[in-house]
Amino acid sequence: MKTNDEIMDIFDQLKKEKHLSISEIARRVGMAKSAVSKYFNRTRNFPLNRIEDFARAMDVSPEYILGYHAGYIYSKEITNIPIVQTLSNNSDVVAEPNAQSYYPTASFNLPIGELFYFKMKDNSMTPTIPEDANVLLKFQEDIEDGQVAAITLNEDPTLLLKRVKKQDNFLLLLSENPDYDPIIVTKDTSMQIVGKAIRVSYDL
Incomplete structure (x- = not known):
């Protein structure tokens, strides 16, 4: 113990x-x-x-x-979690019905709630999230200051991953890569928080 x-x-x-x-x-x-x-x-x-x-x-x-699993007990149950890049017009998650649209994941130690993966397409969040990494996200509409969120901006259904910093009258959407400028979100900006980043998986 x-x-x-x-x-x-x-x-x-x-x-x-x-x-x-x-x-x-x-x-x-x-x-x-x-x-x-x-x-x-x-x-x-x-x-x-x-x-x-x-x-x-x-x-x-x-x-x-x-510490009971101690790195030696592995789940034999596999869950196929959808990989999502965009939202449909009614904000439902869409994924093409083929094998590449799902990421097999061990069921052990998965967070509670509805989950999906996002395939990182650029290097805006390196080194925290490398390009081509699969990012596990949990569906939720709120986010804590400093957490990484999946969002959409200005009616564009394409998901973006950004670290959210809350200010008095606006939000800052930050990339980890300093080559990318911050995005300022004001009350005039249409932004939807879709989920919170939980973990990152990628192949060596």
């Missing part, structure tokens, strides 16, 4: 990777922010009976937190 510090080290890393605040974690698990803060500050031991709630809040399995 992992110690309290080992468990919280994993949660700290996930909190950093997923750009989650204490307030957002508390909201997801239905607890007071002050209580959650004490777990992360190590002033109160983490309650193991809440491991499933916290793991789900961070889109991982309880086994991942506790």
Whole structure:
């Protein structure tokens, strides 16, 4: 069994990777922010009976937190997740019905919710997301500050991946590659958030 510090080290890393605040974690698990803060500050031991709630809040399995899979247990179940590049006019996801439109993915440790992949077509998000990488996204219409989102702009159904930075009166859509200029989104810009980037897969 992992110690309290080992468990919280994993949660700290996930909190950093997923750009989650204490307030957002508390909201997801239905607890007071002050209580959650004490777990992360190590002033109160983490309650193991809440491991499933916290793991789900961070889109991982309880086994991942506790280290039971230890890199040696692999899922035998495969899920075919659609690869999506554009939205249809009514904002439903569309994917051509052929084998190249789906990406086989091990079912173990998949986040809860409706998922899809996006095939990166340029180098705007390198080095975080290389060109030709498959990016796993979760359908959702809101995004936290600093997270990478799949979006559409100005009625164009083509999806874009950008890191979202929230300002007082506008949004900045940032590329990781400094050769790409930021996109400023104001109230006059038509923007739709389609999903949140979860993980990146690519072939060597």
